[in-house]
Amino acid sequence: MKSLTFMKFTALDYSCTEAVNTLCTNLTFMGSKYKRIMVTSVNESEGKSFLSLQIMRTLSELGKYVVLVDADLRRSVIDINYRVRYADNNKLGITHFLAGKCEIDDVFYATDFKRAFFVPVGYAVSNSLALLNSPRFQNLLDQLAQQVDYVLVDSPPVGMIVDASEIAKSCDGALLTVGYNRVRRRDLMEARQQIERSGCTVLGAVLNNVPPSAYSSRKYLGRSYYGGYAAEYSKLEGKE
Structure with a gap:
């Protein structure tokens, strides 16, 4: 099996670590119904x-086996931001697979985290929608889901291009990452509706970059917030 190393992986402080732990524990409580999860x-x-x-x-x-699929085919940042180092020079990714240039085993990489695997984007493309609409994308997620406990799919933003809606068709559930004070409630509701029209369940939202003044020693909007993260697992309420 091919392998890679994340040379620059951001360490979280205690409070943020606890927030992510809580999020992941709640995901495991949902059972095997939600194996393919889009993060957008x-x-x-x-x-x-x-x-x-x-x-x-x-x-x-x-203790879960998990693979992260980088499906942000136009503007992936993972390789650069995390200084991904591949064990060999023949780097292949999801775009190679979707174009029919290789097989799944060629794009399935073991990482430096035990039980964690990664499918890189490959090369940037402008015709991403055509590739994601290919039966090979659904086949990729289906086969990966047979090998691991969870398939995470890092997708493009819902509000930017239609790729996320296409990806959602092949996923069981979705998590919405929400930047603190960066998104209007109306836009968030529209994003939820867009995802659910694709037949994908929105599992909830995770509020990111919460300043200390918003969570320190109190509740924010009635929910507990930890460090820079706030984990919200219930369905988003359709209120303005």
């Missing part, structure tokens, strides 16, 4: 890729 956001730079990797790491530490 409304806009860019809300922390969806960061959250995807933290969930991958934490689930693996909880």
